[in-house]
Amino acid sequence: MKQFLKSFLKPTEAHPELLSFQCNICGHFNEDIAKKIVKSREEQSCQHCKSSLRMRSVIYALSMELFGKNIILPDFPEDKTVTGIGMSDWEGYAELLSKKLDYTNTYYHQEPKLDITDIIPEQENKYDFIISTDVFEHIPPPVEVAFINAQRLLKPGGVLIFTVPYMNEGITKEHFPDLHDFRIVTHKNKSFLINITKDGEEQVFDDLIFHGGNGFTLEMRIFTKKSLLKELESAKFEHIKIYSDNISKFGIIWQISWAFPIAARKII
Numbered sequence: 001m002k003q004f005l006k007s008f009l010k011p012t013e014a015h016p017e018l019l020s021f022q023c024n025i026c027g028h029f030n031e032d033i034a035k036k037i038v039k040s041r042e043e044q045s046c047q048h049c050k051s052s053l054r055m056r057s058v059i060y061a062l063s064m065e066l067f068g069k070n071i072i073l074p075d076f077p078e079d080k081t082v083t084g085i086g087m088s089d090w091e092g093y094a095e096l097l098s099k100k101l102d103y104t105n106t107y108y109h110q111e112p113k114l115d116i117t118d119i120i121p122e123q124e125n126k127y128d129f130i131i132s133t134d135v136f137e138h139i140p141p142p143v144e145v146a147f148i149n150a151q152r153l154l155k156p157g158g159v160l161i162f163t164v165p166y167m168n169e170g171i172t173k174e175h176f177p178d179l180h181d182f183r184i185v186t187h188k189n190k191s192f193l194i195n196i197t198k199d200g201e202e203q204v205f206d207d208l209i210f211h212g213g214n215g216f217t218l219e220m221r222i223f224t225k226k227s228l229l230k231e232l233e234s235a236k237f238e239h240i241k242i243y244s245d246n247i248s249k250f251g252i253i254w255q256i257s258w259a260f261p262i263a264a265r266k267i268i
């Protein structure tokens with residue numbers, strides 16, 4: 001009986017494969033969720049808003065960078081003087097962010113549009129924060145332009161909250177280093193990338209990797225940690241911080257070490 005009561009009252013202690021957490025995006029208290037689902041970067045582990053570890057870790061990093069403390073999105077102060085943009089952000093937090101802050105989600109293919117490889121001077125020095133989660137691995141080369149432009153978009157003191165999958169060793173591997181004039185064609189259910197280089201040479205690639213989600217999801221590169229930090233530093237970002245900590249009360253528990261959120265600040 002005693003054992004039964006213990007397991008009834010504290011199910012996650014009695015069942016180590018389960019855990020309970022509060023979602024820092026919607027505030028919902030999730031009980032007895034399979035640990036392996038919570039620890040999966042992409043699985044929808046909040047039963048209410050369907051947030052994944054990646055989404056919760058982005059909001060955690062944003063909270064720390066904007067407010068210096070770890071608060072849930074429903075408790076973010078309402079402050080429309082804080083301006084920010086997302087790059088094809090997940091609607092699950094984008095809508096809440098736009099209620100709290102002067103935040104706009106932007107897209108590559110639809111309004112409000114943002115092409116991070118081609119910004120105009122009027123867009124510079126405008127934002128307190130930019131969220132870019134799993135976007136930069138899809139940007140056509142040279143990717144350093146996108147890092148430089150992200151820095152230009154920010155106000156001095158503004159922060160980039162950034163995720164991409166990355167390897168911990170080596171340097172970034174570009175899949176299509178000479179990309180110039182390219183198109184993707186499908187033949188017999190197989191996709192090919194046909195590229196004409198700047199020198200007029202035709203290249204055909206058939207080993208394409210597409211990620212899930214909307215928009216342009218062709219993987220252009222596999223970043224590495226070292227190359228990423230170098231890109232950020234070259235684009236004059238400072239105070240670069242990797243958010244690798246586990247915040248188990250918010251269901252942020254890492255079993256991988258290749259995609260932690262990174263915060264990087266523009267100082268001048």
Ligand SMILES: [Zn+2]
Nearest residue numbers: 023026046049
């Ligand atoms: Zn949630």
